[in-house]
Amino acid sequence: MAIRTLRDVYAAFEEGRWHTQYIYKTASVAYTAQWAPAHFQAGKPLGNPLLGDPLTFTPCILDRNNAIWFPDIPEGQERYLASVTLRHRQSGFNSYPSIVIYDLLGYYSQIDGDNDEVQEFDNTESLPRYTSGEGVQLVMINHLSPAAAHGLAIINYTNSDGIDQQVTVNVPMNGLNLVCSGVRTGAAAETGPIGIRLGPGARGVRKVNWIKFTTLPSGLFAICLIKVLATLVAGDNNVTVEREFYSKAGCYMPRIYDGAFLTWMSRIGGSTGRTVTWYGDFTFIWG
């Protein structure tokens, strides 16, 4: 039953072991040249502003319509993302969006950008998937209350080998609901990275232990732990990008674990901020 050949892929479709989930996201905040996570946007699935107990790891587990829904499968079977179609509508066309599809594993909410003390995190809950942290990215996002300046922070985390590490990274003022993961050790604008710069030898993040702002950015922040699953590039406004993972992208079908909290982030270039609306579907197979 396992999917190990192209014949198995076709058999999954022929035998009904597939599901297509349509998605629709209402207009985002206006952005350009930053990574914008779609889960902030209302629609289907529901918007997720990353609420929870402050500074407490909140695991993300699919529950009905809180993320891109897929059906339960019999024990022992494996689920894969077979294909995705996405089309976008920008409020005024800037450029083609670059898209990263990922599993949002959990987050630390409401980190205070006006607090220069050590803010310790509650890790009573742990990663629900990719539990070692291998390949897990640490993503800073400004949420709920906008930053007023570029910040600088020391972040202490446990890497995927179980070793505590500490990095000093800037927290750029990129805008509300947008990624602000820094790489540099000085407060400055930075819009390219998805995850922050990690320490020597780190291949991922298991948990985050504390943060201390040494330059206060103001506002509130969330740290998300994510596992990137796939990338794709969309086309012109309203043009659908279609990606069959089992026959394109090196046949790299991302494995979708039970409870996966699927979402995506996008990045458009240009000098004028644009809101972006999304339509599309995700197709899963299993066997």
Added chain:
Amino acid sequence: MDQMINAITSGQTYEFVWNKITGGTAYSAGRWYDFTLLNGTPVANNYPGTALQWRPCNEATGNGTQTFGIPHGGDVSPLLKHVLNMSAWTTSSTGVPGCLWLVDIEGYYPGINMNTTAVQNLSGTPTLRAPNGLGVRMFLVITATAGSTAHNLSYSYTNQNGVSGRTNPVTVACTASAIVGHITHSGTASNNYGPFLPLANGDTGIRSVQSVQLSAASGGGTAALVLCVPIAKITLSVQSLMTEKDLLNQIPSLPRVRDGACLGFLYGSGAATAASSTFAGTLQFVWG
């Protein structure tokens, strides 16, 4: 195709998301730069070591001081590992057009003095992942800013057949005042070659390098002579727009990644890339 799907759904894959930010000095168009020296994930490499003595690099420990190589999932022998997909983007309008060249850094000779005309004899016997050094190339990257006097580079190496005394077949000009990270013999000036140093007639690889010599003392600076195996390239064409490369279907090459490979990117700048430009991307590997 079936073998590939089998490998992927059996979990014989690894993905890594990398990012790098250029330093405080702008790059010049037409030159090549070594991104492993930049901050980001993985951490920066500064080619430490005893001057002129070979130092090997690998995935697990990098150069022995900095674990700077892009992780690719550890050793898999007797299975074979390949690069499957690549993506990359830059935030910088001056980061395009550009080219990122993924290489396996086998090791290097550090501490080459850019302020002397003396023959600098290199020591150590490289044990290379590439059998007999086949396919190995080399480049000279600045690790402390070079002086302002023009200078050429000559070198003597042992080729893939074990023949020693092989030398540069053409005049190779380095760049006066080259900045840290610049592959100093690359650029648009006369007698510039890049990113790799030209090999003698008929040579297709390098086992070791015996000596280097400059035609003039530049006035300062140090460099590292790096041996590497080129693996795959990805171009950057539009600011902020991700470039994707499928190495199974689109460019059916599935470049091999050997056990222990110490992966990093070289960057060819098609424009004068502004200081503090961010580059990032993903790499997917598969083995079977």
